[in-house]
Amino acid sequence: MNRRLAIGVGAAAAVLAAGGGVAVLAWPDSGDAGASVVAEQVTVLPPDPSAAPPKIKTAFNTVEIAASSGGGDVDLPERKTKRFSMVGVSWSDPAAVPQGEIQVKTRSAASGRWSVWKTLQREADGPDGLEAGNPGLRGGTVPLWAGLSDGVAARVVGGGSGLPAGLRLDLTDPGEESGGRGGGAAVTESPSAEPSDTPTVDPTTTAPGAEPTTGATTTTPAAVPATTTAPVATTTPAPAATTATTAPAATSAKPSSAGVTANAVPTSTTPVKAQFPSYVNRAGWQADESIVKSIEVAKEVRVLWVHHTATGNDYNCADSWKIVKSIQSNDVNGKGFSDIGYNYLVDKCGKLFEGRKGGVENPVVGAQTKGFNTNYAGIAVIGDFEGDVKTGKVPLQSNAAIEKTLAQVAAARLGKYNYSPTSTAKVQAGATNGKFAEGAWVTLNRIAGHMDGDATACPGKNLYPRLPAIRALASEQITGLALSRITGATKQGSVYYTKKTATVSWAVTTPTAKIARFEIYVDNKKVASPAGSARSATVTLAAGRHSVIVRGVHATGGTAQFGVTVIGDPTAPAWTAGMAVNLRPGTYNATSVPVTLTLSAKDNAAFAGFTVTKPRAATLGASAKGWNVNVKPGTTTYAVTARDVAGNTRTAQIGRKLAIVPETSAKKTGTWTTVKNKAHLSGKALSASSKGRKLTWSFTGRTAALTFMKTPKSGKVAIYVDGKKVSTLDLKSAKNAYRQAVWTRNLTSGKHKIMIEVLGTKGRPTVISDGLVVGN
Template sequence: MRRSRPTARLVALLPALTVVITGSGAVMQSPVVPTRTTGPDPVLQTFGLTESRMRLTSESQTKDQNAAARSTEGRAARAPRTAELARRSTAPFSLVGVTWADPHSAPQGAIEVRTRRLGTTTWSSWRLLETDNPDASAGGPGVRGSSDPLWVGPSDGVQARMIATGEAALPAGLRVDLINPDAPETDTPQAMTPVAQETRQEKAQEERHEKAQEKRHRKAQEKRYEKAQEKPKGTGDAPVVLPVRPVPRLVTRSAWGADEKIVKEPPEYTGAVHIVFVHHTATGNGYDCADSASIVRGIERFHVKSKGWNDIGYNFLVDKCGRIFEGRGGGVHRSVLGAHTLGFNANASAVAVIGDYRSTAIPAAARASVAQLAAYKLGAWSNPPLGKVGLVSGGSDRFPAGRTALLNRIAGHRDTGRTECPGNALYAQLPAIRASAGAAPAGLRYRKVNGASAYGGKFYTKGPAGPAWDLTTPTRMMDRFEVWVDGRLSAAAPSGHRQVAVQLEPGEHKVTVRAVHLSGKVATTSAEVIVDPVAPEFSEPPLVALREGTVGATAPVRVGWAATDTSGLKSVRVTGADTTSLSGGTRQHTATARLGDPATWAVTATDRAGNSSSDSVTRTPVLLTEAEATRTGTWRAVRDQGFLGGEAVAGAAAGASLSWTFTGSSAAVVASRTATSGRVRIYLDEEFQGIVDLRSESAGNGRAVWTRSWRTSGTHTVRVQAEGTSGRPSVVLDGLVYLR
């Protein structure tokens, strides 16, 4: 609001002043008991403000009557021109404004209103109307100048006054306009319902409209996306169709109850949207968000019926809870010519935040919605929200027609006109809104690749891959996601998706997720994906060999294998008497096998891509006792429960030997170890293999002390010869175990 200093001082005094009409006394009438008509309530009520020569007398003045009269007479000659509407009862209304005949003029002075709450005798305090916005339309028959409307809630009484500044004249045709946003049009009369019931029904209907609209939009978008991903029959790789640009979730005109009957002309369209203007409606902040649809209906009716415009002036409105309302009709995705910013309506879009933000900042939810709308409208024409643009004025009170104005692409109404709009507090928030609207997607990262496993910073898969990602930018600020494979667009997903499937050829690929902001800015993240459809290969069957250890009811064995894979092994699972899972780098596993029973070991190797292959081997451990050996030299029988079968042989003479002949793939000599045991010489097929010292501080019987294994089964002879070690010549032999 622009006011001269005298007007500001005058307005500051108003609460302490009493209006007095010269020669007729005060005009203040006694309270009127509100009534409610039984017929349909009108949408619009108008009451003219009448000019009167009045003097302002302080209620605390105590001078004698003659001095007061002389003082009053002197001031009356210099008193500003005034007009008023005396306090009166009305039909119900919720929004009030003041209009005048000339749309190109602005009142020089202060206009105030007060209202009575519906069904009560309670009057509000005087409230100042914002009147510094010149008519923003293209003019035409019936167009009137006006204040910004004020939302007062359900009311049935009004009083208004205007005091001009200095010697300024009062606007011609000055009147109060009262709007009932919930009243039916007169051409479709209907009985009024109780206000409380209307509110409940309205809210329920609005919620149904919103949910239905959102559901239809979501299904339509998903259907278009799924259809776009289908490859035409008889074709190879079809071009990737990008998802439809998402429309911000909003309350449509039908959902908030726009009166399409009062819109007489079709919408007009301009070129690309180069700028988004931010306004406030100046309708006040004392509303509930449940009333927002009613406020928007009231603004539409005020703009059409009071100001004489064809439709609501703003392209979008946002309430303090962040809900977006479709404004002027014609399509939210199109460049609809509005009536919002004098001289700059073309190639522009406007969003008005419902409320008065001269001293109060808009809440975070509303700020996010304004940023989303700005990014949506500007990004559709590849115009950066953080940039500036030079626009030629069509004529405003700040920029004459033909002059170029250099403006931020997200600008405040005051940037083009001499107005307080959108209020100091909201205007101070515009840099943050620009930053949000024009930011690149933030925090984009790979979460995983569906169907693939991660290893060493890479992903491995058999073929199908599903890149999955996260980011910190809210979904509402995103346009779409694209997936590029080796520099080629391979898939795309809507803004709400966080994964997509791609089919990759064998080999190593660079898979890049490209996030596209509504503003057009992008962010990328990449990963190396290796496609390996081939299972690991076993170069030969697993090998089972006897190993050193204790022989009893079972024999100790070792299972070994040799498996290879181009992408590397992830894991190996060995299944025998039990199942053991091992890392991919493991090449052997120790186990036991029951003497005399066939045992099968299956080895399954899995590579990093998830391919698996298996191989198996079956072996039977067989015990040949000392009684089955061919002997040379002197041996004597020894008995102990720790010996296999309870009996073994002991010998001390050098050269005494035991020999066993068998057919198998592995063999182990079984002997006893003590602190005084001597050494033995081992021969395999009469070839010397080495000396085994049986001395051990850990005494024990039935120990496999020497082993040999072969890839294939064959007939072999093992001979064990006592060395006759000095000082400890005795050795105890318990037999030989082999694998058949």
């Protein structure tokens, strides 16, 4: 890209010093050389000031290399060092290139034996844009994965007169788990971890068909034991395309500004909306977030660069996380990059790793193809596909597992921005590198090899010719796979509940003829493999929480999946305290008494609520503690069903009697006057105005309500229950109100006495009692 800084270096530094900001860059909006230039924005994300160090810490040590008096053929004799697993060589000036071959040999910490001399490749990866101005940026070699070592020697053959300043060995020890077993917790994001055929997904983490969200993880991803050796894929790679050109060797040719077409132009421009594949996130490979510097985020991903790390092939896939961790340390501590240079990495078993921070979903600017970093992404296969005839280094062979991952990453990242993986892009170099001058136009395949953008042999003679086949594979993906519905289960929040069986139905946009099969997993165990024409499957679930995953498998091997959490719940809710009928305040009459039916039930999984069928129909939610209803005096039957979300039910029924006890049945103390009015209960009431007048009712029951007539001149009354004063009521109201239950009480079932006493309130001493209502 032809990126021009629209703010000066000083201004950019001021933005970063202020804690972040936006650096405005510009590039042509179309592929035509004469197109107008429009401004685009690249956001600069500052370092996290409170980033926690990883649980498994990385040790980074350096050893200075001084040229010997013998012409520099041997610069550093064999010597003991602190333990390390990756070794690289770096120097102060990133523009300097040491003469001769830089070679190292290492001593195994396990056997004590020294390796043969190994030549380190010159690093062709590098930052541009704002990152190219990082203080402390250094030149360096591709680091070598040596395995656990405790000794090193180095030499520069034929370079004694041209050694750059600050030449040193960079030694990285990725660390071990407690107990020395090695292997960090391989935390994976949804979908499942690869290369196993068994998904290990928490299906609540990612919407079907969507790319996982990076940043703060809010889920509990499944772990893949890193101490278990991941098998090397044995499937036969697809035939190599005959149109691919041989990977050129690294060259020191002068940069060219002429337009270049890197590969033949493919025909399809239809984007492929593929699902981003499973990956080990940064927490999984124990990234050190505390060393990450400012990160730039661009507008889109226009091209995906394919690299190889050239760090060597002698590794076990169970140790891949250590290599990724070591590359981050070497890139940042050794070369001064802002973070690991690659956006993604994949090991020889096809396992994918999140690379530069924030780059799974966002167009994060990497440091992997100088001049072509902004609006590009880079994925590196861990290993060396080039080899070395002189040293006998055997190049890595590509395989189906690697190519499937490369293809799906490419389809997902390019498809997000509506680019086809088999199309081309006409772009400009944003900086001068070993192959192109800044501003040079080049037509690139959307899936391009590193050598297409710089003077390098990367991604090697055994991988570069496979890119046409990978492009074709990227165009053949499972797309649009998503949940349609689940029958036999009820959804609450993001979780489904079923008694025992549920039928999962889905939709997919990939033509049926191109779908090999679907796979149904329950708790990471495959339970069914319906045909590619299937659009539903029924699962039987035991009690408890389960992950149910539907995975679509393309005829070419690519996959997409979605997952849901389903809880099997065959157990009906339990009544915890039964039901009770309590009188409540309100207006009473001979045919309608307000009561509250109290309810209490719980469920072992998820409670849904209550369904009332008697005395009338009502539906209550899960939080309901009671139900207010008016019933006739006499005996009433209450029937209620407690239900859970899965559909289990338990019904309970009680009968309760309500009786209106007239005031005439009370024992009187002092003079009370009978007041007749059809508005009173039973057409009459008792009135008293003198202090100390009392009415006492004796009854058997469990709930009671005192009713009064309230007037503007009504006074106060004291309430006693079983000989103890419990309340004082003021019966004054703005207007006359008959049959008012202003006091209710729930009691233990049995015999009780309730007494009222007139308090003779000054100026309004009258109390009018309308009787007592009792429930058994």
